[in-house]
Amino acid sequence: MTTLDPRGLEAAAEVLCRQIMGPRSNMGNVGIQNATRFRDEARAILDAYLDVAQPTVTTVEELEGLEEGTVIELLDGTTRIRTGWSSGWASAAAGDDHPDDAHIPARVIWRPHESP
Structure with missing residues (x-):
């Protein structure tokens, strides 16, 4: 769901x-196929990280469980x-919203219990 910033993908x-x-290699020195x-x-690694760090909820039950x-x-x-x-969800732009199919799939981008 979250798209990867091309600059971050290239850096990874x-x-x-x-x-x-090896430390002296760079993307310019490897063949197109290797690059x-x-x-x-790198995309697969970053996607795997995001799946754990920012999971996607796909059901109303998962949404309500957040x-x-x-x-x-x-x-x-x-x-x-x-x-x-009682409405469950709020947006600065759109007022209160009820969890429904319009909210899924959705990427969890922040959880209070994980804040420093």
Whole structure:
């Protein structure tokens, strides 16, 4: 759901390249095929990280199970925060919202119990 910033993806691919090929290597010195492979592998690693750090909820039950204060990002890029109100969700732009199919899938981007 969360799209990877191309600059971050390139930086991750370069680190992966250096880890595999040695500290003096860079993306400019490897062949196109290897550069593409490193980008694909970096994307897979970052996607795996995001799946754990910012999971996607796909059911209303999962959505309702999120604790108060949790922030989700919808497919259209808007965010909602879990409230203690009866409506359940609020947005600065759109007022209160009830959890329904319009909110899923959604990426969990912040949870209160994980804050420093």
